[in-house]
Amino acid sequence: DADVTQTPRNRITKTGKRIMLECSQTKGHDRMYWYRQDPGLGLRLIYYSFDVKDINKGEISDGYSVSRQAQAKFSLSLESAIPNQTALYFCATSGTGGIGGDEQFFGPGTRLTVL
Amino acid sequence: AQSVSQHNHHVILSEAASLELGCNYSYGGTVNLFWYVQYPGQHLQLLLKYFSGDPLVKGIKGFEAEFIKSKFSFNLRKPSVQWSDTAEYFCAVNRPSGYSTLTFGKGTMLLVSP
Numbered sequence: 001d002a003d004v005t006q007t008p009r010n011r012i013t014k015t016g017k018r019i020m021l022e023c024s025q026t027k028g029h030d031r032m033y034w035y036r037q038d039p040g041l042g043l044r045l046i047y048y049s050f051d052v053k054d055i056n057k058g059e060i061s062d063g064y065s066v067s068r069q070a071q072a073k074f075s076l077s078l079e080s081a082i083p084n085q086t087a088l089y090f091c092a093t094s095g096t097g098g099i100g101g102d103e104q105f106f107g108p109g110t111r112l113t114v115l
Numbered sequence: 116a117q118s119v120s121q122h123n124h125h126v127i128l129s130e131a132a133s134l135e136l137g138c139n140y141s142y143g144g145t146v147n148l149f150w151y152v153q154y155p156g157q158h159l160q161l162l163l164k165y166f167s168g169d170p171l172v173k174g175i176k177g178f179e180a181e182f183i184k185s186k187f188s189f190n191l192r193k194p195s196v197q198w199s200d201t202a203e204y205f206c207a208v209n210r211p212s213g214y215s216t217l218t219f220g221k222g223t224m225l226l227v228s229p
Contacts, residue, residue: 040221092159106160
C-alpha cells in the first residue's frame with residue numbers, strides 16, 4: 001500500500017463550487033504539506049503543518065484553507081473554486097527537520113480542473 | 116528567504132549522452148539540498164540529497180550531484196543517460212533549522228531520445 005494517498009485522483013468542477021482534497025499517510029510523520037504544480041512554475045507551497053495543532057500559510061495560500069484532522073490526515077479546501085486553480089495538487093509528508101535534512105514523501109497527486 | 120534557480124527549462128539528449136543540470140540557490144547560510152525526479156504521470160521521488168560531509172553525493176539510478184558552496188550550486192550529473200531518464204527534475208533547498216520548508220526550483224524537463 002502507498003504511504004501517502006490522495007483522494008480524489010482527478011476532479012472536474014465548476015467555478016464557485018467548494019472542493020475538498022484529502023491526504024492520508026501511514027508513515028507516522030508529524031509534518032504534512034500541500035503544493036500545487038503548474039507547468040513551468042515548479043511546485044509552490046500552499047499550506048503546511050508541523051504537527052496536529054500547527055497550521056501555516058505557504059507561498060500561495062489565498063483562496064485555499066486546510067484542516068489537520070489527525071496526525072495522518074491533512075485536507076485542502078477550495079471554498080469557491082476559480083479556473084486559475086486548475087492545477088496538479090500534491091500532498092507530502094516529512095519527519096522532523098534539522099541537520100539531517102527533510103526528505104519529503106509525495107502522494108500521487110490530484111488533477112483538478114475548474115471550468 | 117531562499118530561492119532556487121534551474122537554468123534549463125528543457126533539455127533534449129540522445130541516449131548515452133552525458134547530462135548536467137544546473138541548480139543555484141540564494142541563501143548565505145547552511146543549507147540542505149535535494150534533487151527530486153518526476154517521471155511522466157507520477158509523483159516526485161527523491162534522487163539524492165546533501166546535508167553535510169562529502170560534497171559529491173551519489174544517488175539512485177547512477178545520478179550524482181556536486182555541492183560547490185562558493186558558487187551556491189548543486190548541479191546534477193549522469194555520465195550516460197537512458198531513455199528511461201525522461202522526466203522532470205527539480206532542485207530544492209531548505210535550511211537545517213528544524214522549522215524550514217522546502218523551496219523548489221521551476222524544474223527541468225529532460226527528454227532522452229532513443
